[in-house]
Amino acid sequence: MDLTWSADEDAFRAECRAWLAEHAPNPPLPSGDTAEGFALHMEWERKLYADRWAVVSWPTEHGGRGASLWEWLIFEEEYYRAGAPQRVTQNGIFLLAPSIYEFGTQAQQDYYLPRMAAGEDLWCQGWSEPNAGSDLAGLTSKAVRDDEAGGWRLHGQKTWTTRGAFCTHLFGLFRTDPDSTRHHGLTYLLVPLDIDGVTVRGFGRLDGDEGFAEVFFDGAFVPDGDGDPAAGGVLGEVNGGWGVAMATTSSERGLTLRSPGRFTAATARLVQLYRERGGSVDDPGVRDAVAQAWIDAEAYALYTLSDVTGIVEGRSPGARSSLNKIFWSELDVRLHEAALRLLGGESELVEWGPDGQRVENPWLKGYQFSLSGPIYAGTNEIQRNIVAERVLGLPRK
Amino acid sequence: MRFAFTQDQLDFAEAVSDLLAKECDPAAVRVAWENDTGRVPGLWSRLVEMGVVGLLAPEGVGGLGMGEIDLVRIVYEAGRAALPEPLSTIAGVVVPAVRDHANTADAERFLSDVCAGTSTIALGLAANPLVVGAAGAAMFVLEADDGLHLVDPDVVEITPEQSVDGSRRVSRVNWNPSSATLMCGPSGAAEALDRAATFTAAELCGLADTMLTLTTGYVAERKQFGVPIGSFQAIKHHCANAMLAVEFAKPLVWRAAYSLTQRDPDASLHASMAKAAASDAADVVGRIAMQCHGGIGYTVEYDLHLYLKRAWSLISQDGSAASHRRRVADRVLG
Ligand SMILES: Cc1cc2nc3c(=O)[nH]c(=O)nc-3n(C[C@H](O)[C@H](O)[C@H](O)COP(=O)(O)OP(=O)(O)OC[C@H]3O[C@@H](n4cnc5c(N)ncnc54)[C@H](O)[C@@H]3O)c2cc1C
Numbered sequence: 001m002d003l004t005w006s007a008d009e010d011a012f013r014a015e016c017r018a019w020l021a022e023h024a025p026n027p028p029l030p031s032g033d034t035a036e037g038f039a040l041h042m043e044w045e046r047k048l049y050a051d052r053w054a055v056v057s058w059p060t061e062h063g064g065r066g067a068s069l070w071e072w073l074i075f076e077e078e079y080y081r082a083g084a085p086q087r088v089t090q091n092g093i094f095l096l097a098p099s100i101y102e103f104g105t106q107a108q109q110d111y112y113l114p115r116m117a118a119g120e121d122l123w124c125q126g127w128s129e130p131n132a133g134s135d136l137a138g139l140t141s142k143a144v145r146d147d148e149a150g151g152w153r154l155h156g157q158k159t160w161t162t163r164g165a166f167c168t169h170l171f172g173l174f175r176t177d178p179d180s181t182r183h184h185g186l187t188y189l190l191v192p193l194d195i196d197g198v199t200v201r202g203f204g205r206l207d208g209d210e211g212f213a214e215v216f217f218d219g220a221f222v223p224d225g226d227g228d229p230a231a232g233g234v235l236g237e238v239n240g241g242w243g244v245a246m247a248t249t250s251s252e253r254g255l256t257l258r259s260p261g262r263f264t265a266a267t268a269r270l271v272q273l274y275r276e277r278g279g280s281v282d283d284p285g286v287r288d289a290v291a292q293a294w295i296d297a298e299a300y301a302l303y304t305l306s307d308v309t310g311i312v313e314g315r316s317p318g319a320r321s322s323l324n325k326i327f328w329s330e331l332d333v334r335l336h337e338a339a340l341r342l343l344g345g346e347s348e349l350v351e352w353g354p355d356g357q358r359v360e361n362p363w364l365k366g367y368q369f370s371l372s373g374p375i376y377a378g379t380n381e382i383q384r385n386i387v388a389e390r391v392l393g394l395p396r397k
Numbered sequence: 398m399r400f401a402f403t404q405d406q407l408d409f410a411e412a413v414s415d416l417l418a419k420e421c422d423p424a425a426v427r428v429a430w431e432n433d434t435g436r437v438p439g440l441w442s443r444l445v446e447m448g449v450v451g452l453l454a455p456e457g458v459g460g461l462g463m464g465e466i467d468l469v470r471i472v473y474e475a476g477r478a479a480l481p482e483p484l485s486t487i488a489g490v491v492v493p494a495v496r497d498h499a500n501t502a503d504a505e506r507f508l509s510d511v512c513a514g515t516s517t518i519a520l521g522l523a524a525n526p527l528v529v530g531a532a533g534a535a536m537f538v539l540e541a542d543d544g545l546h547l548v549d550p551d552v553v554e555i556t557p558e559q560s561v562d563g564s565r566r567v568s569r570v571n572w573n574p575s576s577a578t579l580m581c582g583p584s585g586a587a588e589a590l591d592r593a594a595t596f597t598a599a600e601l602c603g604l605a606d607t608m609l610t611l612t613t614g615y616v617a618e619r620k621q622f623g624v625p626i627g628s629f630q631a632i633k634h635h636c637a638n639a640m641l642a643v644e645f646a647k648p649l650v651w652r653a654a655y656s657l658t659q660r661d662p663d664a665s666l667h668a669s670m671a672k673a674a675a676s677d678a679a680d681v682v683g684r685i686a687m688q689c690h691g692g693i694g695y696t697v698e699y700d701l702h703l704y705l706k707r708a709w710s711l712i713s714q715d716g717s718a719a720s721h722r723r724r725v726a727d728r729v730l731g
Contacts, residue, residue: 001399001400001401001402001403001655002398002399003398003652005398006398009398271729271730274730275730275731278730287726287730288719288723288726290726291722291723291725291726291729292722294729295649295670295673295674296645298649299646299649300645302400302648302649302651303644303645303648305398305400305648306400306401306648309398309399309400309401310401313401323640323645326637327641327645381630381634384634384637384638385630385633385634385637387636387637387640387641388627388633388637389633392609392636392637393613393617394613394616394617394625394627394628394633394636395624395625395627395628397624
């Protein structure tokens, strides 16, 4: 066991910190899940890319720095510590990209990855449908074979598509074998959203942002994907989409989507809030709740260090990534709950802060968003089923 | 950066685990419940031979000269077996306290005896109203306001009490601190509590793991309504919650042991985080284990109660979750 960083890693951290100190927007950007906020976030993403901070762990030819997984953790820690913006590119760079690296052709990798890193293409995730949420394998959106054109015609509807209204591309699952059921006969497709036969309708989320969309497909055409990747295509094998999708969801549940830096930075701000308000709020239990949130964030950070050690040494977390997902999402709720207790009677205020520096109340906003954590990326009920069945080996039926 | 045990540490722990699987199965623990000493006859000398008891003692007195991080996984294994021996207090707390603070002659003499397995030293920290294994101890390390004292049994008045865990022979002790017995000041006592909290946390994680293993095994076998009860989602979610609690406590415990070894200035904070999480985890897992077993879990014939009752004792020993959370709050929030 060695919980120290090497001189190189320390130097990397110093470089991250210096760059972020100089460039991270202050005051913070408005939410990226609104039309005007999104534009500002794209400016930020381009700045990250220009100085090669957008995707540090990717190879240099795709816009990264070839950073190790440890360095990626350091970058994330510094990123959140600096209070830098949420990553509106996250569904591409954190969820789709690992699947493209694993299943994509060389042409797909070379075309999509740099564009994704640069924020030229913005990807949304098209899993859920009105009648297929937790039961993803029950999806009915289909891709009908068009032999003449050498590709697929899409029909159906996706929903709850995060930032769908602002994105340029969608990755998702479609049924390609009409005689198949459940997780057989599905194909993972990469779809430009500006093609004929695709309609996107944005709608509001509980937290006030417009971040959701429904995406309707009415005969939109996607080629097989062995030609020019710009037109979209199949990722992995036709009818083999379930396996590709499961690789994406394990990135989502595991550490890439929610690195510990996010929670250690949030609890550091919670501690600050406690120091400012803890003495005046009439809530004897809140001190304990803040301490508990702080302990939980540390536990998550350490758990991640052991995960990363395992990955570096060739041990995959597998279904254990469901434990991560339950823990970070419920920790996020608890820590925001503690913050709202500290705000007391002011917790309902949408804008908040000292006169002259009023900003969108980050704790109220964060609390509302935290409540979606136990729902998205596979609900925590589903994650608990996975832990029980695949990690603890309890009988399925 | 590497947050994992070394192969040597894992091998050592596995060797101890193999020994305990043979010599400290539930039947052996039951014997300890009924006999005079509350211990498993002959087992201590086996642990002594393996070097576990003197792991933190210098080589010159028969120890292995290793650190807390080398011991913590072994203590976790002791917890898994509900080992009814004073391993975590003697190997984890008393030995390093005497090593660091007793005068040379005392240290040499007492540590040699402890490492040879010829005597034991009982520990009475101020956080605990009770002392385990007072009867038969060759010496006492006892905490008073001014620090830790090394006290001869002749001047300690022992009043036995009965623990819910039949293998824990607990007593109240009465004695008069004097400058002649003082071994170290309050900072040495604080360090002893950090070690005690860390190793007790490791034991609690082991106990929790065994309770969870018993539970997952039972619910896969037991049938109701024609199917294994483990196929019911309510049971699955209970088990997942139990696993969540213990898996996120362990890293805190391993880190606390690492920080003690490194003499990290935050070691005390890390020990408190570990004990808070492990106490809470053992409590959660214990209740879930009971519930998932139904009636059989509420008997003394079934083994669960051996682990559960040990966990109950250790949950508040060396500071409860609430007291350690308070320490964390004082450190972090000011
Ligand atoms: C903020 C946010 C962002 C999202 N972004 C995206 C996105 O970008 N792309 C995308 O495809 N989807 C996205 N989703 C959708 C999300 O993946 C689904 O909401 C989720 O999978 C649950 O599906 P559902 O909403 O249909 O609920 P349902 O599946 O109907 O579930 C409702 C309730 O029933 C429970 N339940 C269902 N089945 C079981 C079972 N077998 N055992 C126990 N309980 C069960 C659930 O746990 C839940 O509590 C997002 C959701 C949110 C909230």
